[in-house]
Amino acid sequence: MTRRPLICVIDDDESVRESLPDLIREFGFDVHVFSSAEEFLASESAGHAECLLLDIAMPGMTGLELQQDLERRQSGIPIIFITALADDKVRSAALRQGVAACLFKPFSDTELRQALNRALKRD
Amino acid sequence: MEREFSRVILDALPGLVWTARPDGHADFFNQRWLDYSGLTEEEAMGLGWQEVVHPEDLPQLLEYWSSRLVSSAAGQAEARVRRFDGVYRWFQFRTNPMTNASGQVIRWCGINTDIEDQKRAEQELLRSEAFLAHGEVVSETGSFLWRPETGEIRWSNQLYRIFEFELGTPVTTERIAGRIHPEDLWVSEDMVNRAQAGRGLRYEYRLLMSDGGIKHLHFVGRATLDQEGSFEYIGTIQNVTERRLAEQALSKVRSELAHVARVTSLNALTASIAHEVNQPLSGIVTNASTCLRMLAARRPNIEGARETARRTIRDGNRASEIISRLRALFANKNAAIEPLDLNDAAREVIALSVHELQISGVVLRQDFADDLPAVPGDRTQLQQVILNLILNAADAMNEVTDRPRSLVVRTQRHKDDQVRLDVQDCGIGIDSKIAGKLFEAFFTTKSKGMGIGLSVSRSIVESHGGRLWAMANDGPGATFSFAIPFGDEARSWPIAPGAPVGETHAGGRSR
Numbered sequence: 001m002t003r004r005p006l007i008c009v010i011d012d013d014e015s016v017r018e019s020l021p022d023l024i025r026e027f028g029f030d031v032h033v034f035s036s037a038e039e040f041l042a043s044e045s046a047g048h049a050e051c052l053l054l055d056i057a058m059p060g061m062t063g064l065e066l067q068q069d070l071e072r073r074q075s076g077i078p079i080i081f082i083t084a085l086a087d088d089k090v091r092s093a094a095l096r097q098g099v100a101a102c103l104f105k106p107f108s109d110t111e112l113r114q115a116l117n118r119a120l121k122r123d
Numbered sequence: 124m125e126r127e128f129s130r131v132i133l134d135a136l137p138g139l140v141w142t143a144r145p146d147g148h149a150d151f152f153n154q155r156w157l158d159y160s161g162l163t164e165e166e167a168m169g170l171g172w173q174e175v176v177h178p179e180d181l182p183q184l185l186e187y188w189s190s191r192l193v194s195s196a197a198g199q200a201e202a203r204v205r206r207f208d209g210v211y212r213w214f215q216f217r218t219n220p221m222t223n224a225s226g227q228v229i230r231w232c233g234i235n236t237d238i239e240d241q242k243r244a245e246q247e248l249l250r251s252e253a254f255l256a257h258g259e260v261v262s263e264t265g266s267f268l269w270r271p272e273t274g275e276i277r278w279s280n281q282l283y284r285i286f287e288f289e290l291g292t293p294v295t296t297e298r299i300a301g302r303i304h305p306e307d308l309w310v311s312e313d314m315v316n317r318a319q320a321g322r323g324l325r326y327e328y329r330l331l332m333s334d335g336g337i338k339h340l341h342f343v344g345r346a347t348l349d350q351e352g353s354f355e356y357i358g359t360i361q362n363v364t365e366r367r368l369a370e371q372a373l374s375k376v377r378s379e380l381a382h383v384a385r386v387t388s389l390n391a392l393t394a395s396i397a398h399e400v401n402q403p404l405s406g407i408v409t410n411a412s413t414c415l416r417m418l419a420a421r422r423p424n425i426e427g428a429r430e431t432a433r434r435t436i437r438d439g440n441r442a443s444e445i446i447s448r449l450r451a452l453f454a455n456k457n458a459a460i461e462p463l464d465l466n467d468a469a470r471e472v473i474a475l476s477v478h479e480l481q482i483s484g485v486v487l488r489q490d491f492a493d494d495l496p497a498v499p500g501d502r503t504q505l506q507q508v509i510l511n512l513i514l515n516a517a518d519a520m521n522e523v524t525d526r527p528r529s530l531v532v533r534t535q536r537h538k539d540d541q542v543r544l545d546v547q548d549c550g551i552g553i554d555s556k557i558a559g560k561l562f563e564a565f566f567t568t569k570s571k572g573m574g575i576g577l578s579v580s581r582s583i584v585e586s587h588g589g590r591l592w593a594m595a596n597d598g599p600g601a602t603f604s605f606a607i608p609f610g611d612e613a614r615s616w617p618i619a620p621g622a623p624v625g626e627t628h629a630g631g632r633s634r
Contacts, residue, residue, distance in 0.1 A: 015406030015438045022431060023413040057398075084401035105405030109412035 004030040005120060006048055010040050010063070011055035011082065016105070020053065023109055027116065037061035041069075049077055051100075051119045056083040056090070067099060078119035082107070139204075139214070139235040141172070145228045147192050156235070161207025177203035177211050184216070195220050195228050204235065212239040256280060263362035269344070271318040272353040285340070285362050287332060304329035304337065314344075321346040321354040327363075339367040377475050399445050406438035462497040463505065465534050465542050465607075472509045473532060476517075483517045483528070490533040495542050498609040500587050505607075508580040508591070512546040512603045515576065519550030519600070526599070537606040541589070549600035553593065580605075 007029045009020050014035075021031040032049075034040040038061055040052075056063040067079050081094045081102040094102040100119035103111055130153075133140050139156040143149045148169045157164060160175045167175075176184055180202035187200040197219045203211040214235040220228040256279070259265055265282025269275070276294045283290050286302055300311045307328035314324055324344035329337050344358030414431040417424040473487060480487055513532065520528040530548050537543035577591075584591040589607035596602055 013402045013405075015403050015434075015441070016409070018434055019406045019409035019413065019431070019438075022427065023409050023416070026413055026416045082405075084398045084405065105401045106408035107405070108408060109416070112409075 004028060005050040006030045006032065006045065007051050007053060007116070008040060008045050008049040009033045009053045010035075010037060010058075010066070011053070012036060012058045013055065013084075016055070016082070023112065024053075024116075027113060029116070037063065037066040040066070046075075051116060052077055052079045053082055054079050056081050056094070057085065064094075064097070067097060071098070080115045080119055136234070138237075141233045141235075143231040143233065145192075145230065147188060147231070159206055160204070175205040177205065179203075187216075188218075191218055191220075191231075195222070201238065212237055213242040214238060260284075264359050265361075266357070266359050267344075269318075269356040269358075270349070270353065271315065271356070282360060285338070285360065286330065302330045302332070304331045310342075318346070318354065318356065321348075324356065324358065337364070338362055339364045373475075396445070400442050403438040403442040403445070407435050407442070410435040410438065459501050459503075460499050461502070463500040463502055464497055465495055465505075465544055466491045466493075468500075468502055468506050469509055469532055469534060469544060472506050472513065476510065476513050479514070480517055480530070483521065485517045485520060485528045485530050487513075487530045487532065490531055492535045495534055495536065496609045498542055498587070498607045500607060501583075504583045505587070508583050508605065509544065509546075511576045511580050512544075512605075515603070516546050516548035516550065519548050519552075521550075523550055523599075540610045541606040541608045543604055543606040545602050545604045547596065547600065547602040549596070549598065552599055553595045553601045 007024050009017060009024070009031060011017055011020075011033075012035050017033045017035065021033055024031045032043070032045045034043065034045075036058060037054075040046060041061075054063040054066060061069075063081060063083075067081075070077060070079070078100040081099050082105055083090060083102065084105045091102040091104070101115035103115055134154040136153065136155070139159055140153040141149055141156055142151040149167060149172055152162075152164060152167050152172070157167065160167065160172075162171065162175065165171075173181060173185075184200055184202045187198065191198055197217075199215055199217045201213060201215055204214045205211050215238045216233060216235050218231055218233045221230040221232060223229050259279055259281035263281070263285065265285050266279045267282055268277040274296065276296070278294050280290060283292075286299070288294065288298070296311065296315070300308065303311055310326045310328045314326070317324060323346070324342065326342040327339065328342065329339055331337060339362070341361045341363045342358065343360075344356040346354045346356050349355045410431040414428045414435065417428040417431065469491070470489075473489065477487070509532075513530070516530050517528075520530070526549060528549070530546070533545040533547065535543055535545075581591040584605045584607065587607045589605055591603070591605040593601055593603045
């Protein structure tokens, strides 16, 4: 059996941190959750995450800042932005920054599945 | 000897004494007269004395003198008389005829009394009365004297003008009551009751004028005991109509501004609400999806499904709680972006909050940079932010008693491309436990607030491409600041209203 890819969820909202991991595990991935970008960067997961589910709006370091930071370090981790703010301008700006997908909360399990597959190039 | 005796007496009199022939020619002056005028007897004799009468007063005096000669009656007149050193002083001339048995004037006797000091006092009094009357007119204040026991009322002219009564007509309590606005009539009754005990009187009441106009009056009266032991009130009544009307207008503008601010911030507000509601909705959808998947598996995960269902319910409640906190719906309106002088915008807000700040005992200092470039912005929305920060700062100093409640509103350039406004208080400061929640919607420690002030403020600032943040001061209190870009970069990153992307510096006080 192959190793299950590690997905990291970074979101300051507790509902999201509690609900997403179960669903992602149902998809067959491993999952770690973090409540802030700083917490993620300080963890060991930063080295082996294969995809990030990253909230845009967070206190402290924002999702955008983390994404730019990782890009500067050429980490190559694919990123899926998740945001509670439904605004197409945000989505297109995010996609221009080179992220794999941008999901508006609330999103369906199918949308998430497709975004993960695209990010991990498994479809 | 007899004559010498008379001269001694006449010289001793405390006045300038002289006599004249029936035709009016002077034939005697006492020593005091000569000493005062510096003239010799020869110089003064006949009509020579006229030289020392002030030229302005001489024609009148001569007219008086000839009328005496015609009527042969005693009389008195006033004129200035020159002293030996050239100084003129006012004198009263009293003249009496000495008549023979048949009633014919055989001689005139005169005595001139120095009334300079009296004259001066009179003029001084006239001046001070004129001064007072002028002051009453300028300040629209009338003064009165009132003896409740006898009903005697004396009014200054200005008071007649304020009440629009004909000058000098008798003033009675009934007449006054006839002018008082029907809704304020209790004042006149209360005044009479209090006056029986000699208590201080202070009222604000209205007059209803005959043309239907309204005047607002401020009445102050204080009692003293007169010699008979009854109360005598002396006081003032000031016409404060303009002040009252200005206050009413100001408070109308304030509530209008508040209303406009509420209405125009809808964009920011709805985005903010959508953001808050979407979080639990996301949890609900994800949990429900997970639940279905767990149940649909070949070996259903009942325990996991139960847990996700439980979380679904919890998130549902959370969403409905957020909705139920919304007490009002606002009409939609787009932001009106135009070039904006942040100093101007702040000045207007300060002008509107001055009254409220004074009531809270807050001393506000402005520290404005004078070279601020204009920023593209919605005036009303940004003014709402400034107002929110100022009122928050005032609230934060509510319990400060050991130092001045000083509030500084500062503007300055920020980095190369932004203008910045700081609101610095010296209040309770920032509690690190709630730092992270400071800008969250519906988070508040105030018993009254909805907890959307700072959240909406941040949404507004971010919709302008700017940032709102808070920092603890080196000393007591905190500083809330926002910065807005003025250049072409202003709106390049499309952060829409409601996206809480700004950074929150250390510390946090709930707003």
